[in-house]
Amino acid sequence: MAVHPVLIDGHWIPGQGTSTFQSVNPATEEKLPGEFPISPWSEISHALDAASAVSKETRNWPGSRFADFLESYAEEIEERAESLIEAAHAETALPRSPRLKDAELPRTIGQLRQAATAARTESWRSPIIDKANGLRSVLAPIGPVVVFGPNNFPFAFNGISGGDFAAAIAAGNPVIAKGHSSHPETTRIFADAALTAVRESGMPKALVQLIYRTSHEDGYRLVSDHRVGAVGYTGARETGLKLKAAADAAGKPIYLELSSINPVFVLAGALRERATAIADEFTGSCLMGAGQFCTNPGVVVVPAGSEGESFLAAVAERFSKAAIGTMLGEGVRKSFAAGVDTLLKAGAVLVTGGKPGGGKGVCFQNTLLRVSGSDFLKNPPIFQTEAFGNGSLFVMADSTEQMEQIAESLEGNLTGALYTDTAGSDDNAYTRIASALRTRVGRLINDKMPTGVAVSAAMNHGGPFPATGHPGFTAVGIPTSIPRFAMLQSYDNVRPSRLPAILQDKNPTGEVWRKIDGQWTQGDVA
């Protein structure tokens, strides 16, 4: 069986290493045919050299060049939609439709096109002009970006097509993508599309490069290499923290999306008003995609007593009747089982599920656990163990005060949601709990489940550590996610003709927003 080549410096070249891997179809638990290389350091270093050369060549290019590439790439992906969907379905067991075809692929293409628009207009660069001091500043490309994609979104977060990729390119940087080992064939097809788009848009051939896998040590070496500008990583916490330590020590910005239990508080009035509807919503949100979403609701806090009990019973009934989804792989199942086990050993009680199997291929029963609010508060860290999959922990809270204490005890999360009634009986409790929750989550939600992350300028798919590595940044949202991959460049007393177009007196397009002497405007410098 031939080993797939890697994409380095604009060419598909045979891997220089001797080790390979294959992906597994989670539905059949059988190996898939393609064999993919593990790249040794020499290969990675080659990619870094090529990316450095691209950075040097393109660092003063207008955003429109990168926009052209992104738009061409979106078209090339559309042309390969069918093969992408087939490959991703085989490698992840995620349903072809609606998930891959009707949701994730359109989202991915839309995100690339949004990024293209942002790259073209350049408003994300926040140009600032201070006439009195002779100072002008602007965000500019940071240099080669390494993007590590996760297992759970083969399109929308793929290192070579997802949110971090789109943001890094829109900021004017070359990308070295590290595909996830669970879906290399999907990633390979994207790389083929990207290479075509690079040629069609006349970009330097090494703008987008792909390696499939490295040793752990070479991963740490990669993110801390002097030729790297920044790193984006979405994935498991343990691996992410090791990469973070390596990048941090070298002073390389690294943006991480690590783990989140996405607490949902359902208050008493909401249960009285619409418990059935909320039970349906929660079940859909928690079991969709076998629960393998960054924003999966992993903890639900409800009032103890009859209303909370009957809500839990209603959810349990739905969980036991719902189809059991196929997971992304054996690693996910093991990790989910370990999470459930940790919670049980800590004193949580099994409500339903709790065992592997019950569905097709790699799977685990839809699982609910419960714990009292006072037990939760005896050891908040252990009860915040992430069990990434189709399960959730219910916390039965004695009072509003206890709910507030639970909110205060939470680690950083991507999201936090509150359900309240429409009549206002929950409003006082809302104020207290939301105020505590607000500083612990990136996105505060009302009357809605956390799954579903709009690509919006006002999105925050981020949050305090350990959800991410920095609470000031979002991984999703255009143009808000783009400045992560930029450096701030100030020009002091620089002669007018030497300024980049975006900082000259005349607004280069009449469209870019600039802050001139404290006022945002699309006009020229007066």
Added chain:
Amino acid sequence: MAVHPVLIDGHWIPGQGTSTFQSVNPATEEKLPGEFPISPWSEISHALDAASAVSKETRNWPGSRFADFLESYAEEIEERAESLIEAAHAETALPRSPRLKDAELPRTIGQLRQAATAARTESWRSPIIDKANGLRSVLAPIGPVVVFGPNNFPFAFNGISGGDFAAAIAAGNPVIAKGHSSHPETTRIFADAALTAVRESGMPKALVQLIYRTSHEDGYRLVSDHRVGAVGYTGARETGLKLKAAADAAGKPIYLELSSINPVFVLAGALRERATAIADEFTGSCLMGAGQFCTNPGVVVVPAGSEGESFLAAVAERFSKAAIGTMLGEGVRKSFAAGVDTLLKAGAVLVTGGKPGGGKGVCFQNTLLRVSGSDFLKNPPIFQTEAFGNGSLFVMADSTEQMEQIAESLEGNLTGALYTDTAGSDDNAYTRIASALRTRVGRLINDKMPTGVAVSAAMNHGGPFPATGHPGFTAVGIPTSIPRFAMLQSYDNVRPSRLPAILQDKNPTGEVWRKIDGQWTQGDVA
């Protein structure tokens, strides 16, 4: 001799530790009378608890409350101007006038007032409203901020009065200031002013706290404590990197300003046109304050040959004639001597100076070294050793190409400056060197020395590692430096009445700039 108390939770309380220290007058090399405590962990933890409580109390307060404090504080400082100048003069040997009285203190007070204005108008919070998606986002306080001030600006970068302090408070956070051990009395007077201002402006009593010194271990523990939101540090690279490692491991954002040699390129045409004027400018910039500025020009690249030689000779003459300044302390002198020694051992040649002494108190001769461009390029890291003080290394470059290579070999710096002629003969060389330099420096300067850092929205007092820990942020400049101490908070489907005022349909002041559906406006949501 009584030991000065620490300012914790709104009260001057006796230190709980047993160790103390005294500062030294660098002009007399004698100990100054005050004895200051080294705080043990119990005391630091007390401060962290108090700061946490302030964060919790104030997290939804309008910026105007913090603005009131900052304005009151500026007034209180003005009232204590004389004692501040006396204390700082005794502790740092910096001249009373113009440095302390006419430059640094007005700058400090002006910066606090600029921060107050920014806190009041809240435009720094970048509110974003996406009507179609029901999403609204805004920057919000990150939590207690620990600020470590450096030795070289007892007012403008002091942990309790400088740029990081002003930004952290403007962002709505309590501050725990760690004063620099070289000027504790100056810091104490600021704390006295801050405490009065806290009371006058009706802020929580622990908004501003002060400890003077900790053990190294407690410093690492402090920056990684779960109660901390973020850290600001300005100072030596070695200490900064240790604090960074501790904060990074705990996922706490830490903003560092570490070291910079601030390269200055003087091109041939500029030398032909105005060598004398540039020699004067350079001498003033390099020797001012005994060279103890973050933006001190530590490397000068000039063309080899007669023009470069006569420029160097002119500078050397000025250096040998100029008064020798008193340094901030023995630590600075030792470190400067070590830097000079490292450069000499690497092959640099002494032009003038090179020995300790020659002036009043702690001092070192005004020192110039030289090295050829080709020798520099044989070992760029060693020739970029920072010698923080009244000295500089001249690099005699053979060609424009070599200057470009030198620029490409540079580590991250705060600034990079280029002098060119006005007739245009240097323009081609400028383009090549500036393009290389641009990505290595935070602020690119034309025809001006790097010292002098305007407090401007378009300033970048930052740059790539190791100048700072992240190239996207500036430590100086209002409002640009403020978002460092903020988290991003998104509101998804949150009911209108529950949104913070800044995100409600009506612009709360008619003044705050908000991005509504992609357009910056001071208007209401339509």
